[in-house]
Amino acid sequence: MGNSNLRQLAVIEEVPFAELEGSIVAVDAHNWLYRYLTTTVKFTRESAYTTDAGEEVANLIGVIQGLPKFFEHDLTPVFVFDGGVTELKDDEVEARREQRERYEEQLEEAREKGDSVEVAKLASRTQRLTDTIIETTTELLRLLDVPVVEAPAEGEAQAAYMARKGAVDYAGTEDYDSLLLGAPFTLRQLTSKGDPELMDFEATLKKHDLTWEQLVDVGILMGTDFNEGISGVGPKTAVKLIHEHGDLWAVLDAKGEHIQHADRIREMFLDPAVTDDYAFDTALDPDMAAARAYVTEEWEVAETEVERGFERIEESVVQTGLDRWT
Incomplete structure (x- = not known):
């Protein structure tokens, strides 16, 4: 999270x-x-x-x-x-x-x-x-x-x-x-x-005088979804340690600590698995009738729970005059 x-x-x-x-x-x-x-x-x-x-x-x-x-x-x-x-x-x-x-x-x-x-x-x-x-x-x-x-x-x-x-x-x-x-x-x-x-x-x-790599190192020292941080190291301490030692590896050496898979965790932030194979069109054309039927008829959701939401979507189309909506 x-x-x-x-x-x-x-x-x-x-x-x-x-x-x-x-x-x-x-x-x-x-x-x-x-x-x-x-x-x-x-x-x-x-x-x-x-x-x-x-x-x-x-x-x-x-x-x-x-x-x-x-x-x-x-x-x-x-x-x-x-x-x-x-x-x-x-x-x-x-x-x-x-x-x-x-x-x-x-x-x-x-x-x-x-x-x-x-x-x-x-x-x-x-x-x-x-x-x-x-x-x-x-x-x-x-x-x-x-x-x-x-x-x-x-x-x-x-x-x-x-x-x-x-x-x-x-x-x-x-x-x-x-x-x-x-x-x-x-x-x-x-x-x-x-x-x-x-x-x-x-x-x-700029505020903390860090590079992107160093910011990631700060995050790893505090702990991420992929690792527990170093005990007692919060935001201020992590930044201070990176300023003093330069990078994650030097900090770990200085403190005698080890973070399992640290190199892979670092890479997952700096070079994660992503794709350029995507395309999307902002000239949207929603099928409101089909959407209503899908929610309330096919999936039996109570109409009273979604009616206002559908109305707001339709109202926003008219009021904002978005040229990408038809």
Whole structure:
């Protein structure tokens, strides 16, 4: 999920949506979707998004509730989905699986006790992006003519790469690892109320007198999704150590420490698995009728839960007068 300690180093400022109009944002789809998915499950009755066959598709409510924020501010989202998960992330994936299983056990106990508040809280914590959720999300985006890109590995890395290449104006994610991946500008808080935050890569390097490589070294010293950090090393200490010794290897030697796979972890931020094999068209032409039918008829989502979202999408098409919509 990214190293939250990086926030203490990152140059971040709130940016009005008015300054972003007409921009293209490569959105870390799994990160964005998970936030809407957990929110939907927490605040929506289960029957509203569960089919007669027992399949949960709360994601469809989340997508319809979340997309209007882009369209109403004349932003084109390009959703970048994860491909394969790197083997170095296996430990984190396993830890999250074990934690989810504990939550599922607690959820069952809460249901037996009839504790509706605890049930709502734990239900959101047990959500995972199943194949059905990914497939139905992708199909709904297709019907709405929203661009989708599949990354060879981490979607966040692909989004950062597309931003560096100038294919999009911003990367969009809540994870601070976007900074380590070299995204020039990252938009955060795209799932929250109010204006988003803008995280500036070059300004961050300049503020701390670091190179990109050294910033990655700072991140590794603090800990990433792929490794635990050095005990007692926080943001300020990590920067100080890099200034004193020059790079990660010199710091590890000086402190007598070892980080397994450090060289591979470093490379995964500086040269991640990405692709140039993508194309998208911003001249969008959504099929609103088909999208409505897909959500409410094929997947049996309660119309009351998505009606306002669909209305907002249609209203934004008219009010903004986007020439890419027809």
